[in-house]
Structure formats: structure tokens, C-alpha cells
Amino acid sequence: MASSPTQTQDRTLSENIELSTQENCQIDSVPSKRIHESVVISLQRGAWFLNARPTEGRQLLYVSLDQDVVKFQCGPAKAIYLTDITDVRYGWKTDTFGETTRKKNDLRCGFRLKEDCCFSIVYGSQRHTLDLQAKDATTAQTWANNAAGLIEAIRARSSSRSDKSEWLKRAFKEADTDRSGFLSFDECCRLLSNLNVNLETPKVGKLFQLSNTNRHRERGESVLDEKEFLHFYNLVSERKELTTLFQNCAQGDANLSGNHLAKFLNKEQEMKHADLAYAQRLIERHKLQNAIQEMTLSEFQSMMNSPLFDILKEEHLQVNQDMDQPISNYYISSSHNTYLIGDQLMGGSSIEGYVSALERGCRCLELDLWDGPNNQPIIYHGHTKTTKLLAREVLAKGIKPFAFKFSPFPLILSVENHLSFSQQTIFAEDLRQIFESALLSGPEEVGGMKSSLLTPNQLRGKIIIKATGAKVCSPALLSLLNICRSFTNFEKYEYHNTRHKSACYCVISMSELEASTYLKKLTADVSTQNFTCRTMMRVYPTATRMASSNFNPVHYWNFGVQMVALNFQTLGKNLEINIGRFRRNGSCGYVLKPDWLLGKIERIPLSGKPRKILLMRIISGQNLPKRPGQTKKGQFYVSVRIEGHPLDFYKFRTNYLMNGNGLNPFWNEKTETKICFPELAVICFSVKYVDAYKIKQTVGSYCLPVESLASGYRHAPLSSADLVSSIFLYVKMIDL
CATH class of the missing domain: 1.10.238.10 (EF-hand)
Incomplete structure (x- = not known):
């Protein structure tokens, strides 16, 4: 642990707390039923915490729990709602508590941090962190251990569109700027506008009066309390x-x-x-x-x-495919430059990149390793100005705690090895010490020479190392490369394959442009048509994608490429397609490839007759969030797109709806298409907003495999900032 200056080294946290004159900071939350009442009472009383990443003039925060919503308040009120919190971590498990950053903060703040007294709250789509140190380990453990239960309780209540109460309570409290506990008619109208509800004022006034059952008045005006407002919104949003x-x-x-x-x-x-x-x-x-x-x-x-x-089949929410086939028989959700949370040249590096990817079911993470100071390997995008991370902290804080939290199946670490011989040995030792028995090491674990790879079930809870880069590999690191030995192009693999026998199984790793060249060869050369049946292949974005954009993964999946690595930090259509593809098997990161990509027939079909008719009726949208600059002249429409085999490509869009009302736009439009290869097809639903200048903005989207479509009247939840946004539609699949 880093040392502090001599004159402040003996200062205790409790002494600093007594000297504090800062404004209170509090977190309000809904307690979980699983938490003992005495614990809830102690949390409601609150406690002082040291902000481990203090802003100027504010280092100490007072934190407490209340009954309604979570919010972190300092001064005028900055809110962190419970539904925005993604994780609570005990100890030093965020970038703020990284060794380099921690030393800087120790020197700046004047006192040393203690790991057993620290915890972090991770929140927001950008994964911000509130990093705190308690006065003792017991307080820190109480908060960290029980906050997860509090989060789970409120998120469970607000995750269903059938219960909008938590979402509406949050909106009510934000609109109640004077904290009176009531909203006037004008305040309700402004709130409806913020919620993207545009109705005629007389109609809103009539519903307001119907809801004002208690006849409350403030400053001579009729007002609604929270319960009345919930009833008012239900009347407004009648479907x-x-x-x-x-x-x-x-x-x-x-x-x-x-x-x-x-x-x-x-x-x-x-x-x-x-x-x-x-x-x-x-x-x-x-x-x-x-x-x-x-x-x-x-x-x-x-x-x-x-x-x-919901539109996703209920059985596809869980693992439902055969997980006892060689891992080369599966598509594997994969990330490129996982450490980056921005662009490829100047972007920041963060362990949150790894946590976020794992949360979304990713099972192949990338680590770019370079020699670091003090003989410690570092991770960053080499020869750029991206920030650097200590490799051992990424392994210990970003990967180990979450490696199997969201999926039990094997996790592949794709190592881009630029280390010197000595630091390779250090990195290999870090792998062994941190992952211990979870690390797949030694030929005895893979049964020596085998004709096929092990299965996801056989590799449950195991971490596999795949490495490329260094011309000379340290024996310590080489001993860990027993499943995935990587080659950077097809010719090198063929040269090795015809001259050597190895206990390592091969992975071909190449950029999207290189892969496209070689995949063309696979379709024409009969001798290589089953190439991806027996060999693992990884494709990653070309170096020209400096803004961390993504390519469409479907083309490579059609050839059976197992690992199509995307920039998980960049939201958009192509990442949505990737996330949608893996919904087929419980979002566990592994999806079984179709039979013709497993060598069960001679070649990939280039033509075929339709096997399904997909009938759809796009009925309506619900609670679409307001877009920047949105006016009543704006228009909404729904776009439907099917990607898969070229024969199945399909696009459809509804008519534009005027007035920009996002409450419940109603289209009720039918469409249908024939599908030849439903096993490959991914369908994407998107709601878009068009402004007066014909500029289009995506409001939200949802992708899933065509095979995962549930029949009948269904809701497709949208990946928008609003948890309750959706599309309502009717789906019917007919066999031909």
C-alpha cells in the first residue's frame, strides 16, 4: 500500500469525519425483504464515508438509506437511482482503486486507504463509480453485502412493463422540484412532455380532475399526490x-x-x-x-x-442447446480490445470494459500485453495514447470476480503478446496465482492428443489462454497454450498442420479484410469447405476502424467462424445483432452452429427453397423516450430487418406517424416474408424518430434469432434508456 506524507500519516478517518463541515450526501433505497430489519434501520441512520476519488473541496460524504428511491445527493442534488446501479463491489475492484491511481489519491488526500474498508457503487450506462471508504471493515461489508439485495428488489419490481410504478415514482420525484409531495396541473403537463406524451390540454385536464380524488390544494391550485399521479398516468396511457x-x-x-x-x-x-x-x-x-x-x-x-x-421464446431464456459437442461447433461471443471504453487512439482503458462485456455474455476477451515499469506487464493499445492498465489488476479485479457470474461456460482470454521473455514469465505466474484451479493448464487436463476439442460442459468454470504475437514464447506461458494455439493467417496454419502434430488445438486469427479473402477460397475449394468444422477461427475489426466502429458479424457466421470479435464499447446495429444472436441459448455466450456448418452435409447451401413464412403485424409502441430536439412535427416509424443467408435478407418499415407522441404510437401494419435458412437468420426491430429536417435517430432496438420468435401477441423490449419502452406486435410462423 502506498504511503502518505509524514505529517498526515497518523491521521485517522474518524478524526477527519469529526472535522467535516461538508453537506450531507445520502443514498435512498428500497430495502429487500431478505435483509434483516436491524440492518435496514442502521443503514437508514446513515454513516460518513471517505470519497476515494474526491472532487476539490469535498472529500467526506454522508450516506443513508430511505424507503423510496436510490439517489446520491450532494448540495443541489445529483441523483443516482437504484435502477441505474449495475454493481456494488467490496474491496479495491474499480479503476479508482488501481495501484497507480490509489497512490496519487493517497498523496493528494493525505491519508491511506484500507482495502477491507472500501467498496464501490457502479452506475449508469457509462459505468461511473462512487468509490467509498468506511471507518471500519464492518461498516463497509454491511453496505456492500446488503446493497445488492436492495438493488435486486427494486430492479425486480421495475423490470416488468406491467409495473411502471417505480419508473413513474422516480419521474414524480424529479418533477416535484419544491419537494412538496404534490404536482400541480402545470407540473403534470411538463412531466408528460418530458415523458414524450403529447395530448390535447383539455383531455389532460379532464383526466387530471378525475384523478384528484383527495381534493388536495396547494397555493390555491388542485394538486395530485404520488398515488393519484400513478392513477392519472394510467388513465393517460390507456391502450x-x-x-x-x-x-x-x-x-x-x-x-x-x-x-x-x-x-x-x-x-x-x-x-x-x-x-x-x-x-x-x-x-x-x-x-x-x-x-x-x-x-x-x-x-x-x-x-x-x-x-x-415478450417476443423471445420463454425456453430460450435458459441454456437449451446441446452443450456436449466440441467447442469448435459453437459460435462464441467475442470482444475486441476489451479494455477500451473509447476510440482506438486516445480512448481510455478500464477494467469496466471487461466487466461490461462479461455481463453481456461475452466469452472471449482480449488483452494487449506490453512491457510495463517495475517489471509489471501492462495492457493498452500499443503505440497509441490510450491509457494503460496493470495486467494483474485486470486479471484480479476485472475478470476473476465476474468470469463465471453470468455464464458457467469456458472463458477464453485472447492474448496479444508483445512482452519480453522475462515479463511473459511474470504474466504466466500471475495467471496461475490469480486463477488457480480455474486456469486450464497442462496437457493432462485436455487428455493429451485428442481428435476433437473438449466440450463447453467439460470446460465449465475453466479459463483458456489463446496467445499470438511474440516470436519467442516463454516456456511458462507456452505451457498454458494447450487448447488454443493461435496462427495469424491461413498459410501459416496450413504449413504447421502439414508438418507437425501438436497437443495444442489451432485458432486462425485475422482481420475482417484478411478473413474475407480467405473465406472466398473456402467456398470454391472442396478440400477446405469444412475448414471451420475442425478448426477455430477468430475475426477482428481492421485497424482502420479507429473510432471503434463495428462490422456486420453475420457474413462471418455464415461461414462458421466461431469467434467474431466486436468492439463491445460501441453501441449500434452490429453489436445489437451480436447480442441478439446469443439470445438463442440463454445469452450464455455459446450458440450451436447449424448442421451444414458442422460437416454433416457436403457444403454450405448456396441456394434453397423457402422453409418458413413469417407473418408479422406491427401494432404499436409504448413509452418511447424523447429525443433531443423533438417537436410535434417529428415522426416515428418501425424498421424491421432480417440478416442471415443472403437469400433471406429482408427490410420493411411502417409509415411515419406524425405529432411526435411517444406514449402509444399506433401503426397496425402487416408484413410477411419467406425464409430459407431460419437457423442463420437474425431479426432486428428498431424504432426511429425523424425530425423536421428528415434526420433520423434510433430510439431503441431489439434483435433476436428468427428461431427464437414467440408466436402471437408479443412485446419486444427496446434497448433504450427507458426500461419500459417496447413495441407491441403479432407474430406467426408457418412451416412450408
């Missing part, structure tokens, strides 16, 4: 398409009986297991009124907005 669907299902009755619900589930939703008993369980699950044994309109709307009626 006529669900009302019509309910009436059709009920066949003229006031409520929906179990028999009618079972018929709807079987006929429209194609849920063949849905008998009367199942329908009655659904009625009970969504029951709002205990007096009747049938489903009301409100309960039906709640059910239709639940995850059970």
Missing part, C-alpha cells in the same frame, strides 16, 4: 389495442374466464401446454381483485405486459 383484444377474447363477457383465456393462449399464442389449470394459475398470478375468479381488463393488461408475453 385501446389491448382493450379490443380483451373484448375479443372475452367474447362479449365483462371479464375473461379461464376457458376463454386457455383458448386464447392455445390458439393465438401457440402455448400448447396452456390448459384450463394453467389459465387459472395465470388469473391468480395477476389478480388485483379477490372477489372474482375471472380476469378483468386491468389484470389482462398486466398479464400482456409481463415477461411471459
Whole structure:
């Protein structure tokens, strides 16, 4: 641990707390039922913490928990809501607590940090961190261990579109600027505008008065409390398409009986297991009124907005494919330059890049290794001005705690090795010390010489090292390369393959442009047509993509390329396609390739007859977030795109809807297409906003394999900043 200047070395944290005159800082949260009441009470009382990354003039923060929403307040109020928090980590597990940064902060702040007293809150899409040190280890452990439960409780309640209460409570509190606990009519109108709801003022006024049941008044005006506002928004956001669907299902009755619900589930939703008993369980699950044994309109709307009626098949939420085939038989979710959180020349490097990729199911991470000071390997994009990370801290803090948190299947570390001989040995020792038994090492673990690779199930919980780069490899590092021995191009692999036998299995690694050249050869040369059946291949972005843009991975998947590495820090269509592809198998990072890419037939089909007809009706959108500069002259539309085999490429878009109302735009437009190779096809739904100058902005999108489409009336959740945004549509797949 770094030392502090002599004159401040003995100063304790508690003494500094007593000297503090800073304004209170508090975090409000919803306590989880699993947390003991006494713990909740102690957290509500609050405690002082040292900000490990202090801003000028503010080093000490007061933190406490309340009953409603999470927010971190200092002075005028900066809010960190619980739904924005992605992780809470005990100890030194963020960039702020990295060795180099920690030393700088120790010197600047005048006191030393203690690892057992520290924890971090990670929040926001940019993965900001609030890094704190408590006065003792017990306080830090209490907060770190229980905050995860608090987060889980509120996120579970707000993750379903059927319960918008947490989202609306947050909006209510942000609109209540004077903290009176009420909103006036004008404040409600401004809030609706911020929520992208544009309705005529007389209609809003009528619904406001209907909701003002308690007749509260402030400064002579009628106002709504929080509960009344929730009712007001439900009236404003009434969905006529669900009302019509309910009436059709009920066949003229006031409520929906179990028999009618079972018929709807079987006929429209194609849920063949849905008998009367199942329908009655659904009625009970969504029951709002205990007096009747049938489903009301409100309960039906709640059910239709639940995850059970999302567009992704329920069985595909879990691992559902055979995981006992060689790993070369799978597509593997892969990242390029995982450490970067910006561009390739000046961008920052962060262990959060690794954590974020792992959270999204990535199973192949990249480490660019270079010689560092004090004989410690570092990670950065060589010969650029990107920032540097200590390799051992990336391994210990960014990879080890999360390696198997989101998927149990093998994690591949793709090492770009620019290390000297001596630092290769140090890095190999770091791998062994940090990963211990999780590290796949030694030929005895892979059974010596085998005719095929091990399976994901056999490699559960194992970390595999793949390395390229150095001309001379340290024996210590070479001993770890027993599954994935990397070659930088096809000719080198063929040269090695015809002259040597090795216990290592080969991986061809090349850029997207190099790969395109060689893949053309595969289609013409019969002797190499099954190349990716027996050999692993990794394709990464070309060096000209300095802004960290991504290429379309579909072309390479069509040839059976297992590892198509993308820049996970760059959101957009191509990364969405990648994330969508891996939804097929529980987002575990491994998806089984189609039969013809496993050598079970002679060659990749270049033509074929349609096997499916996909029928869709794009009905409506829900709670679309407001775009910068949006006006009533703006327009929304839905774009549908299918990528896969060239024969299956398809595009469709709805008409533009005027007035820029994002509450519940209604299209109700039909489309259909024939599909020859559904195993390869990925379908992408996007909502776009067009302004008065015809400039298009993506509001949100959702991608998934065509094979994963659930039938019937479904919601596609959008990858927007708003958790409750979605598209409502009808889907039917017909076999030919």
C-alpha cells in the first residue's frame, strides 16, 4: 500500500469525519425483504464515508438509506437511482482503486486507504463509480453485502412493463422540484412532455380532475399526490389495442374466464401446454381483485405486459442447446480490445470494459500485453495514447470476480503478446496465482492428443489462454497454450498442420479484410469447405476502424467462424445483432452452429427453397423516450430487418406517424416474408424518430434469432434508456 506524507500519516478517518463541515450526501433505497430489519434501520441512520476519488473541496460524504428511491445527493442534488446501479463491489475492484491511481489519491488526500474498508457503487450506462471508504471493515461489508439485495428488489419490481410504478415514482420525484409531495396541473403537463406524451390540454385536464380524488390544494391550485399521479398516468396511457383484444377474447363477457383465456393462449399464442389449470394459475398470478375468479381488463393488461408475453421464446431464456459437442461447433461471443471504453487512439482503458462485456455474455476477451515499469506487464493499445492498465489488476479485479457470474461456460482470454521473455514469465505466474484451479493448464487436463476439442460442459468454470504475437514464447506461458494455439493467417496454419502434430488445438486469427479473402477460397475449394468444422477461427475489426466502429458479424457466421470479435464499447446495429444472436441459448455466450456448418452435409447451401413464412403485424409502441430536439412535427416509424443467408435478407418499415407522441404510437401494419435458412437468420426491430429536417435517430432496438420468435401477441423490449419502452406486435410462423 502506498504511503502518505509524514505529517498526515497518523491521521485517522474518524478524526477527519469529526472535522467535516461538508453537506450531507445520502443514498435512498428500497430495502429487500431478505435483509434483516436491524440492518435496514442502521443503514437508514446513515454513516460518513471517505470519497476515494474526491472532487476539490469535498472529500467526506454522508450516506443513508430511505424507503423510496436510490439517489446520491450532494448540495443541489445529483441523483443516482437504484435502477441505474449495475454493481456494488467490496474491496479495491474499480479503476479508482488501481495501484497507480490509489497512490496519487493517497498523496493528494493525505491519508491511506484500507482495502477491507472500501467498496464501490457502479452506475449508469457509462459505468461511473462512487468509490467509498468506511471507518471500519464492518461498516463497509454491511453496505456492500446488503446493497445488492436492495438493488435486486427494486430492479425486480421495475423490470416488468406491467409495473411502471417505480419508473413513474422516480419521474414524480424529479418533477416535484419544491419537494412538496404534490404536482400541480402545470407540473403534470411538463412531466408528460418530458415523458414524450403529447395530448390535447383539455383531455389532460379532464383526466387530471378525475384523478384528484383527495381534493388536495396547494397555493390555491388542485394538486395530485404520488398515488393519484400513478392513477392519472394510467388513465393517460390507456391502450385501446389491448382493450379490443380483451373484448375479443372475452367474447362479449365483462371479464375473461379461464376457458376463454386457455383458448386464447392455445390458439393465438401457440402455448400448447396452456390448459384450463394453467389459465387459472395465470388469473391468480395477476389478480388485483379477490372477489372474482375471472380476469378483468386491468389484470389482462398486466398479464400482456409481463415477461411471459415478450417476443423471445420463454425456453430460450435458459441454456437449451446441446452443450456436449466440441467447442469448435459453437459460435462464441467475442470482444475486441476489451479494455477500451473509447476510440482506438486516445480512448481510455478500464477494467469496466471487461466487466461490461462479461455481463453481456461475452466469452472471449482480449488483452494487449506490453512491457510495463517495475517489471509489471501492462495492457493498452500499443503505440497509441490510450491509457494503460496493470495486467494483474485486470486479471484480479476485472475478470476473476465476474468470469463465471453470468455464464458457467469456458472463458477464453485472447492474448496479444508483445512482452519480453522475462515479463511473459511474470504474466504466466500471475495467471496461475490469480486463477488457480480455474486456469486450464497442462496437457493432462485436455487428455493429451485428442481428435476433437473438449466440450463447453467439460470446460465449465475453466479459463483458456489463446496467445499470438511474440516470436519467442516463454516456456511458462507456452505451457498454458494447450487448447488454443493461435496462427495469424491461413498459410501459416496450413504449413504447421502439414508438418507437425501438436497437443495444442489451432485458432486462425485475422482481420475482417484478411478473413474475407480467405473465406472466398473456402467456398470454391472442396478440400477446405469444412475448414471451420475442425478448426477455430477468430475475426477482428481492421485497424482502420479507429473510432471503434463495428462490422456486420453475420457474413462471418455464415461461414462458421466461431469467434467474431466486436468492439463491445460501441453501441449500434452490429453489436445489437451480436447480442441478439446469443439470445438463442440463454445469452450464455455459446450458440450451436447449424448442421451444414458442422460437416454433416457436403457444403454450405448456396441456394434453397423457402422453409418458413413469417407473418408479422406491427401494432404499436409504448413509452418511447424523447429525443433531443423533438417537436410535434417529428415522426416515428418501425424498421424491421432480417440478416442471415443472403437469400433471406429482408427490410420493411411502417409509415411515419406524425405529432411526435411517444406514449402509444399506433401503426397496425402487416408484413410477411419467406425464409430459407431460419437457423442463420437474425431479426432486428428498431424504432426511429425523424425530425423536421428528415434526420433520423434510433430510439431503441431489439434483435433476436428468427428461431427464437414467440408466436402471437408479443412485446419486444427496446434497448433504450427507458426500461419500459417496447413495441407491441403479432407474430406467426408457418412451416412450408
